[in-house]
Amino acid sequence: MLEFDDIQYFLISRPRALAARYEFLTFRQPAGGRAWLMGIIEKVPSAKGVGGASDLASRWVTVAFTWNGLRALGVNETSLATFPEEFRQGMAARAEILGTTGANHPDHWVGGLAGPDLHAIVVLFARDVAERERCAREHKEYLSQCTGVEVLSSLDLEGIPPFDYAHEHFGYRDRLSQPVIEGTGDVPTPGSGAPIKPGEFFLGYPDETSLQPALPQPEILSRNGSYLAYFRLEEHVGRFRDFLQQHGKTPEEQELVAAKLMGRWRSGAPLVLAPKKDDPELGKDMQRNNDFNYRTMDPQGYACPVGSHIRRMNPRDTAQNMQRRKMIRRGGTYGPPLPEGAPEDGVERGIAAFIGCASLVRQFEFAMNVWANDPNFKELENERDPIFGTQDGTYDMTIPKRPIRMKFKGLPAFTTVRGGAYFFLPGLKALRYLATLAKDA
Amino acid sequence: MAKENDWTKPAAMAIPKEGYFTLEKGRYGPIFPRTPACYGFSVMAKIKPGTEEKIRAYGKTIEKAIAEVPDALAVLELHYLRWILFNIGKDTYFMYQGIFDTDFDKYTEDAVALFTKLGINTVFENLEGFPMDWKTNAPAFVKFVREHQVPSFLEYAEYPYVSAGEIKKALKLKASFSEMLDVMQ
Numbered sequence: 001m002l003e004f005d006d007i008q009y010f011l012i013s014r015p016r017a018l019a020a021r022y023e024f025l026t027f028r029q030p031a032g033g034r035a036w037l038m039g040i041i042e043k044v045p046s047a048k049g050v051g052g053a054s055d056l057a058s059r060w061v062t063v064a065f066t067w068n069g070l071r072a073l074g075v076n077e078t079s080l081a082t083f084p085e086e087f088r089q090g091m092a093a094r095a096e097i098l099g100t101t102g103a104n105h106p107d108h109w110v111g112g113l114a115g116p117d118l119h120a121i122v123v124l125f126a127r128d129v130a131e132r133e134r135c136a137r138e139h140k141e142y143l144s145q146c147t148g149v150e151v152l153s154s155l156d157l158e159g160i161p162p163f164d165y166a167h168e169h170f171g172y173r174d175r176l177s178q179p180v181i182e183g184t185g186d187v188p189t190p191g192s193g194a195p196i197k198p199g200e201f202f203l204g205y206p207d208e209t210s211l212q213p214a215l216p217q218p219e220i221l222s223r224n225g226s227y228l229a230y231f232r233l234e235e236h237v238g239r240f241r242d243f244l245q246q247h248g249k250t251p252e253e254q255e256l257v258a259a260k261l262m263g264r265w266r267s268g269a270p271l272v273l274a275p276k277k278d279d280p281e282l283g284k285d286m287q288r289n290n291d292f293n294y295r296t297m298d299p300q301g302y303a304c305p306v307g308s309h310i311r312r313m314n315p316r317d318t319a320q321n322m323q324r325r326k327m328i329r330r331g332g333t334y335g336p337p338l339p340e341g342a343p344e345d346g347v348e349r350g351i352a353a354f355i356g357c358a359s360l361v362r363q364f365e366f367a368m369n370v371w372a373n374d375p376n377f378k379e380l381e382n383e384r385d386p387i388f389g390t391q392d393g394t395y396d397m398t399i400p401k402r403p404i405r406m407k408f409k410g411l412p413a414f415t416t417v418r419g420g421a422y423f424f425l426p427g428l429k430a431l432r433y434l435a436t437l438a439k440d441a
Numbered sequence: 442m443a444k445e446n447d448w449t450k451p452a453a454m455a456i457p458k459e460g461y462f463t464l465e466k467g468r469y470g471p472i473f474p475r476t477p478a479c480y481g482f483s484v485m486a487k488i489k490p491g492t493e494e495k496i497r498a499y500g501k502t503i504e505k506a507i508a509e510v511p512d513a514l515a516v517l518e519l520h521y522l523r524w525i526l527f528n529i530g531k532d533t534y535f536m537y538q539g540i541f542d543t544d545f546d547k548y549t550e551d552a553v554a555l556f557t558k559l560g561i562n563t564v565f566e567n568l569e570g571f572p573m574d575w576k577t578n579a580p581a582f583v584k585f586v587r588e589h590q591v592p593s594f595l596e597y598a599e600y601p602y603v604s605a606g607e608i609k610k611a612l613k614l615k616a617s618f619s620e621m622l623d624v625m626q
Contacts, residue, residue: 369467
């Protein structure tokens with residue numbers, strides 16, 4: 001039922017890419033933007049055929065637009081008004097709702113992402129750095145032939161060695177809890193819940209209510225599209241490691257501190273299943289590493305603190321309506337890894353990721369507003385997500401423990417939001433529609 | 442914070458006309474503050490003529506639903522719900538007042554999903570101006586509730602800022618303690 005030949009591959013499959021480049025574009029004139037788009041459409045693959053064994057491609061291109069970008073291409077005001085309010089406003093205007101305040105506020109964002117000139121993003125995933133560089137040169141040359149299309153900024157990404165498993169700069173194993181879309185044929189790993197209705201991620205399909213929400217107009221533009229929330233999140237690795245050392249006397253204790261913040265050991269082993277000691281075999285076993293709940297297995301949070309990152313961002317059976325809160329995450333790491341034992345070098349490194357969903361306000365903004373940044377989440381009173389929440393040294397983290405709980409007081413910010421934006425990721429027919437909009441539209 | 446909110450000291454709070462002291466944006470509109478009497482809302486709307494009995498019948502429906510599944514509304518973290526029908530001139534109005542421990546902007550969708558499951562939402566279909574396409578038009582549903590929410594200008598609590606969860610914990614502790622004393626006899 002999913003139109004794999006029209007949906008962009010981005011949220012459906014994950015090709016094996018070790019390098020990436022994001023380019024943020026502005027269209028100085030509609031015709032130039034449309035001409036650029038027309039020339040790049042043929043390089044944008046649909047979900048059909050990407051990521052499978054037969055996929056011999058060495059690079060994969062994705063194109064998405066901000067609301068201002070749709071307008072800059074010539075989409076008319078009547079049509080623009082049918083897009084949801086949060087998308088029309090854009091991520092920067094929603095900062096207070098998202099909790100991206102203080103050092104995370106759009107006033108401090110880099111790359112021109114907070115301004116109205118941001119119109120489009122091109123995401124390039126490549127097999128390796130050499131292929132990424134080749135494509136970047138090619139795109140640069142193509143852009144030089146397009147009138148009025150400029151690169152506001154760009155970001156290069158590379159995986160962190162060792163490449164045999166995905167992890168971020170703090171060292172946590174990543175991609176352990178991914179939703180499966182009904183109709184893709186993928187089977188959820190044990191503990192990951194039932195496959196989720198396509199309408200939770202793609203416009204034009206029934207969602208978990210079994211109904212199909214009204215589409216932005218015209219339908220050819222919105223059908224098979226998704227919304228993307230983009231985040232560039234700097235990780236302060238030196239500060240993170242200092243914190244572990246301050247709170248753990250031995251390397252084992254330090255690992256436990258890291259595990260309590262995340263809810264998983266850095267190996268990926270969940271605290272609910274491995275409460276006292278790391279279990280790297282469990283960490284990498286996808287048939288076991290997500291197979292747990294909180295309500296019956298750890299109701300008080302003695303193993304996995306109620307305020308830990310994974311328990312906030314996916315409360316599993318301790319929250320309502322979970323099938324309607326799932327999101328698909330894509331992206332990667334940027335910046336050089338900080339060698340173990342090296343002091344903070346001041347070089348920016350982090351995660352630059354996309355959250356794909358069908359409703360930014362219901363899915364993404366809920367997760368930010370409530371799970372990441374509500375200080376009173378689960379009556380914790382003065383806590384935010386220890387890894388991802390907006391921290392300024394005034395929030396705590398409670399570690400439930402028998403006989404008496406302990407608290408990390410005044411948690412430092414391990415991460416800083418350096419940029420973000422809301423994009424609409426159209427289907428391929430919609431890309432063609434946009435590229436051929438009448439000049440006077 | 443909790444320390445400043447002393448439950449032993451009854452407290453009243455006068456609230457500005459807007460319903461909040463400083464504008465804090467939620468996903469669907471301004472966030473209304475937690476007062477000594479917790480969070481809450483009072484939604485008031487004119488009913489469609491001739492629907493009064495139909496609306497009253499929902500009272501029995503909810504009574505039965507809760508008797509069958511006592512924790513059916515647990516997710517809303519409610520203290521109290523009050524449904525009232527009253528007249529102004531020839532018109533009849535419905536008031537839906539709830540006192541609870543969550544800021545309702547945060548859990549709007551959970552409430553809508555729950556109401557749908559319990560069939561509560563259909564009571565709204567008897568209200569004038571309610572969007573009949575609410576099932577596929579969540580923003581319109583939220584807008585209706587927002588537009589008909591009337592903020593309090595005074596709220597009072599004998600035991601301020603205490604959540605339903607804390608009250609239940611205290612009662613549980615009291616019960617366990619009495620039981621322990623009984624066992625020790």
